[in-house]
Amino acid sequence: MDNPHSGGDPLGLMMYTKEEKAQKRIDKIVDEVLARAQNGELKKHADCHGDTTHGFTDERVPEILKNPDAVYQSQGQSGNFLFRKDNDIAVVYGPGAKQGQAITAYGESGIKGDSGAKALGGNPSDPGKPVTHEDVVEGRIPGKLGNLAPGVQIR
Structure with missing residues (x-):
């Protein structure tokens, strides 16, 4: 008798855990964003300007x-x-109705903007602050309502 816990699942009958389903959804969204960017089909949220x-x-x-x-x-x-x-960094909506749409960008290629100037001082037109891995995982990126939440690296 075949062991359902080993090998593949050719009939697609395997049940996935809640965590596995969530990870598959995350992977699908990220893959779609990457593919659209490669094809020059960036989806910007209406407020991304x-x-x-x-x-x-x-x-x-x-x-x-x-x-x-x-x-x-x-x-x-x-x-x-x-x-x-x-x-x-470029920030893109996660799971939901707006998933995969670009929201904003931060870093040294741009300017501080109002939220960066408010959090870091200086003028909104000053050059942006470099964004590092540590800034992302420690939640040190200024946003309109305080710092963005820390991020966990998924790729």
């Missing part, structure tokens, strides 16, 4: 999303994704 992109060019956000150095999931209530490339 002006100061919310912190002075990033329309080219930089897709560059970050196409080939990130790391991908994180926020541990905040939203579960948003942070794609980090060099010293910049």
Whole structure:
């Protein structure tokens, strides 16, 4: 008799745990964002303009999303994704109705913006602060309502 706990699941009958289902959904969203960026089909949220992109060019956000150095999931209530490339991040909606849409970007390729100037001092038009792995996992990225929640690296 075959052991249902070993080998593959050719009939697709295996039951997944809640955690496995959540991970599959996360992987699917991240894969879709990467694929759309590769194809030049970036989905921006309607509010992703002006100061919310912190002075990033329309080219930089897709560059970050196409080939990130790391991908994180926020541990905040939203579960948003942070794609980090060099010293910049692009923030993308996590699971839900807006999943996969770009929200904002932070880092040295842009400017501080209002929230960065409020949190770090200086003017909104000053160059952005580099964003490191440690900044993401320790929740040290300023946002409009305080620092973004820490992120856990998922890729």
